[in-house]
Amino acid sequence: MAVNRQMHQLIEQFLKLKPPKFNGRGDPEAAPRWVEELEKAFDVLGCTEAEKVTLAVYQLQDSAIDWFATRDRVFPEESAQERKLAEFMRLRQGQMTVDQYEAEFARLSKFAPRMVENPRDKVQRFRDGLKPDLRSKMISLNIRDYGEMYERAQAIE
Template structure:
C-alpha cells in the first residue's frame, strides 16, 4: 500500500513538472513543454533580450522618500532576473534603462567616472546603488529596529510580517 502511494506521488509530481514546463513554453510564445523551440528538449534558454525583460513588468526607479524602497526595488529586479537567463552585463544594461529622473542622472555620472574600457559589473552596480540610495544611518536604524523587535501584543502573523519587512 505504502509503495503504491509513493509511486502515485512521484507520478503526480512528474505530471506537475511537465505541466509547469508546458505553461512555461506557452508563456514564451511556444507550443508546448519543449520551450517553444518546435523540437526536442533543450537546456536553459538565454540569453534573453531587453524586450523579454520588459515582459516581466520590471518596476522603474525614481528617487523616493523612503530609502529602503531602493533595496525593495533591487530585490524585485533580482526576482525578475530569476525568470530569465541573463548575463551580469545584461543585468546592468537592463536595470540602467529602469532608472528615471535623478536616478538616471546618478547612473550617467557613475558610469562617466569609470575607466573608458571598464564595464560595470552587476556587483559593482548594486554596491554603488545601495551606497548612494540607502545611507548607512538608515541601515543602522533598521538593524536596531530589527534587533529590538518583540512580538508583544502583535499576532504571530503581524510579528512575522514586521520581521520580514525589517530584514
C-alpha cells in the first residue's frame, strides 16, 4: 500500500470489509473481540498506527464515543490534536444556530482533515450533526455540495 494513500479511499476499503461497530456496552469480552476483528481488517489493509486510530473511531457508537472523548483522563499522554478530533466526532448542532454550528464545524474540522477531505464525507458529517428535523429535510433534498448544504440549512432554519 502506498504510504500517501487518500484517507477516504482507505475508509471505503475498510468499510467494504464490514468491520464491527462498538458501542461500549455489553459483556466485558466485547471490547477485546472488537479489537481482534478490527486488527484483521487493519492487517489486510496494511494500516499505520495513525490510520488504525482514525478507522477505529469510525466504528465507535453511543457511549464508546463518549469514552473516546474523555480518555485523556485515563491516558493523559493523548495530544490536544486527538482531543479536538474527538470533539469534532461528537459535534452536534444542539441549541446552536446553523451559523454557529457551521463555525464550530469549520473550526474543529481543521483537527480532522482526513475526515473532511472527501467532499461527500464532509457534507455527510455536517448533515449528520444537524438537529433531527433539519437533518431529515437535508437528507430528502439529497444535497452533495457543502456550501449548498449550509445555505439550505440556513434558509430552512
